Amino acid sequence: MPQLPFQIDVQTGLWAVGGLVVLLLILRAVARRREDAAYRRRRAELSRTYDNVQMSREQIARLSARVIATSSTGEIVGFEVLRQIETVFTDGHPAPARAAEALKAQAAERGANAIINLAGVRQPNGRYAASGDAVIVRLTASGPEKPAGA
Secondary structure, eight states: OOOOSSOOOHHHHHHHHHHHHHHHHHHHHHHHHHHHHHHHHHHHHHHHHHHHHHHHHHHHHHHHTTOOEEOSSSOOTTEEEEEEEEEEEEEEESSHHHHHHHHHHHHHHTTOSEEEEEEEEEOTTSOEEEEEEEEEEEEOTTOSOOOTTO
């Protein structure tokens, strides 16, 4: 066995190894405490995010209820288009119905009560997009026409 330039007796070596073990245990306890604090912060952040998403869903549902009619064409049967406000677009939704609901909410935010030229698209990432023209409509005086023979 090679000779070291210094001599360590057994008792000093045991104290040194014991000290290292205690130091490692202390470091592990500190690291675990930091991990726990980071985990608690992340859980609190997720909770706040979930609450915001729920609030957004409620707001979208409330706003989308203001839209009285939609159409995939340039007109709505039984309604007269008074004014086109602007084209609206939304994407990244998990389902086509959610995309349409978000589009209605956007149109309502801009003062529209209907959407024409409504189109939905499934994107390559599996999410859905929707677009359409936000318009203001009113019922025609005659109302929706009944089909002949009815």
